[in-house]
Amino acid sequence: MLATPQFAHWDEPLTLSSGAVLRAYDLAFETYGTLNADRSNAVLICHALNASHHVAGTYPDDPDNRGWWDNMVGPGKPVDTDKFFVIGVNNLGSCFGSSGPTTTNPDTGKVWGADFPLVTVEDWVDSHARLLDRLGIQSLAAVMGGSLGGMQALCWAIRYPQRVRHALVIAAAPNLSAQNIAFNEVARQAIMSDPAFHGGHFAEKSTIPRDGLTVARMIGHITYISDDQMESKFGRGLREGLKFSFAPEFQIESYLRYQGEKFSEYYDANTYLRVTKALDYFDPARATNGDLAAALSPAQAKFLVVSFTTDWRFSPARSREIVTALLDGNKDVAYAEVNAPHGHDAFLLDNPQYHAVVRRFLQRVAA
Amino acid sequence: MITRADFDIITQWVPSGARVLDLGCGDGALLKHLAESKAVKGYGIENDDAALLGAIDNGVNVIQANLEDGLRDIASQSFDVVVLSQTLQAIRHTEAVVAEMLRVGTQAIVTFPNFGYWKHRLQIAFGGRMPVSDDLPYEWYNTPNVHLFTVRDFEAFCNARNYRVMNRRVLAGDRETAWLPNLTGNLAIYQICPSQR
Numbered sequence: 001m002l003a004t005p006q007f008a009h010w011d012e013p014l015t016l017s018s019g020a021v022l023r024a025y026d027l028a029f030e031t032y033g034t035l036n037a038d039r040s041n042a043v044l045i046c047h048a049l050n051a052s053h054h055v056a057g058t059y060p061d062d063p064d065n066r067g068w069w070d071n072m073v074g075p076g077k078p079v080d081t082d083k084f085f086v087i088g089v090n091n092l093g094s095c096f097g098s099s100g101p102t103t104t105n106p107d108t109g110k111v112w113g114a115d116f117p118l119v120t121v122e123d124w125v126d127s128h129a130r131l132l133d134r135l136g137i138q139s140l141a142a143v144m145g146g147s148l149g150g151m152q153a154l155c156w157a158i159r160y161p162q163r164v165r166h167a168l169v170i171a172a173a174p175n176l177s178a179q180n181i182a183f184n185e186v187a188r189q190a191i192m193s194d195p196a197f198h199g200g201h202f203a204e205k206s207t208i209p210r211d212g213l214t215v216a217r218m219i220g221h222i223t224y225i226s227d228d229q230m231e232s233k234f235g236r237g238l239r240e241g242l243k244f245s246f247a248p249e250f251q252i253e254s255y256l257r258y259q260g261e262k263f264s265e266y267y268d269a270n271t272y273l274r275v276t277k278a279l280d281y282f283d284p285a286r287a288t289n290g291d292l293a294a295a296l297s298p299a300q301a302k303f304l305v306v307s308f309t310t311d312w313r314f315s316p317a318r319s320r321e322i323v324t325a326l327l328d329g330n331k332d333v334a335y336a337e338v339n340a341p342h343g344h345d346a347f348l349l350d351n352p353q354y355h356a357v358v359r360r361f362l363q364r365v366a367a
Numbered sequence: 368m369i370t371r372a373d374f375d376i377i378t379q380w381v382p383s384g385a386r387v388l389d390l391g392c393g394d395g396a397l398l399k400h401l402a403e404s405k406a407v408k409g410y411g412i413e414n415d416d417a418a419l420l421g422a423i424d425n426g427v428n429v430i431q432a433n434l435e436d437g438l439r440d441i442a443s444q445s446f447d448v449v450v451l452s453q454t455l456q457a458i459r460h461t462e463a464v465v466a467e468m469l470r471v472g473t474q475a476i477v478t479f480p481n482f483g484y485w486k487h488r489l490q491i492a493f494g495g496r497m498p499v500s501d502d503l504p505y506e507w508y509n510t511p512n513v514h515l516f517t518v519r520d521f522e523a524f525c526n527a528r529n530y531r532v533m534n535r536r537v538l539a540g541d542r543e544t545a546w547l548p549n550l551t552g553n554l555a556i557y558q559i560c561p562s563q564r
Contacts, residue, residue: 304423320432323430323440327428327430327440327441328442328445330386330408333430334419334422334429334430336419337431356420357419357420357423360423360424361423364423364426
């Protein structure tokens with residue numbers, strides 16, 4: 001399946017949760033499949049920390065650049081593009097095409113850098129709603145996402161209840177725990193304490209805080225994998241034997257450094273800071289004094305909630321909080337707790353039971 | 368596995384529009400039937416992967432959990448009826464699960480294979496071996512049934528716990544049996560509630 005990135009521009013201002021106003025902005029998006037005559041078969045895919053609008057397929061001029069959820073979305077796949085019109089959209093503040101720290105501030109003509117405002121999950125959802133308006137889609141057959149994407153799906157169901165018929169909330173949580181925030185803060189400090197960060201204005205200095213970004217990704221990556229998975233993949237394996245030095249000696253060290261360095265080559269430090277803040281701030285029950293069922297009360301969607309047994313970043317217990325709140329609110333919900341060894345990353349992997357759950361749920365949606 | 372016979376009796380007993388929790392709901396056939404015939408708002412708890420997929424196909428609300436974990440998260444007195452169909456004999460903490468059912472629900476419907484059924488008695492008395500039948504299809508070494516009990520055992524249990532039996536049906540095959548039910552019946556269906564309710 002071939003994909004084509006598209007761009008939509010808005011001149012109508014968007015007021016963000018912080019009170020800041022984006023005077024004009026762009027969203028990058030891709031679509032797959034065909035919108036049906038009554039415009040009722042749209043599925044919106046929300047992305048997590050480091051992904052983008054490139055959900056599925058490849059580009060004609062870049063056949064190796066496969067979409068991040070290509071095992072899930074496509075013809076005959078669990079999110080079947082023969083039945084659904086699937087939309088992938090890049091979040092504001094990201095660095096893959098939508099307006100963000102790496103794009104130009106229309107007021108100054110210079111790169112936004114540190115001046116790009118902080119954005120929240122709610123801001124993303126509001127901007128996505130405008131994209132649906134632009135595409136002439138009143139209501140979504142489904143909104144779907146994993147991790148931070150699952151939080152957007154949850155937010156969609158609360159914020160635009162009339163526009164969401166089904167919500168698939170995968171490997172997510174109703175908010176971040178203190179431990180989750182702690183990991184994010186260490187990652188941010190790694191970036192901000194890099195001498196090349198320059199208060200976020202590193203682009204003007206023609207440098208990037210590569211070391212900080214590398215460490216931030218290494219920290220994040222630890223939380224994506226289960227203890228067992230890390231043990232079975234690397235254990236205490238050494239590259240060459242002990243050298244009595246601080247060069248990477250254990251295989252896990254070189255693996256993390258490789259992942260971190262690779263990430264630092266394509267990801268923007270200001271984006272990382274903003275996305276982790278959006279995660280930290282997400283808490284729909286804040287408005288209802290911590291009562292998640294009350295926060296979810298406007299929702300009209302039928303929900304599918306999925307968690308993975310070895311996910312310790314957003315554990316099954318966190319997904320069960322969402323399920324219990326939906327049950328308390330008399331909402332329709334199916335919940336699958338998928339037996340998977342991979343930890344948080346499992347939501348991106350090809351697990352037969354997981355994919356069957358999504359496939360069967362969406363078959364009901366299409367019917 | 369729920370049969371047509373206990374299906375029909377449960378359907379009679381569940382009030383229209385009730386909020387129903389089905390423990391070990393399998394593919395959700397009972398909940399689907401109750402939604403269609405009695406307009407109930409139903410939720411099921413099911414731990415088995417394949418059964419969960421069946422329940423999703425049936426479009427019922429289903430939560431993947433084992434019974435003990437699944438009940439823990441549920442608010443007290445948040446359901447009108449809690450159903451446990453042919454599962455009680457396979458649960459280790461029988462007493463605790465029944466108490467939990469009556470914590471989350473106003474009333475409970477329990478169905479179980481009657482170990483006192485005459486064919487079972489004959490197999491033990493004359494065959495000298497643990498019974499194997501359509502209702503108890505397992506050998507002693509591979510059975511999921513950890514507590515086998517009779518109609519009289521269950522009534523003594525309810526009595527001791529101060530549970531009131533609201534309704535009882537004992538089936539022989541797919542027909543009700545009123546004559547010596549603990550001997551002639553192979554499947555029992557009880558509707559119970561705490562006696563103060």
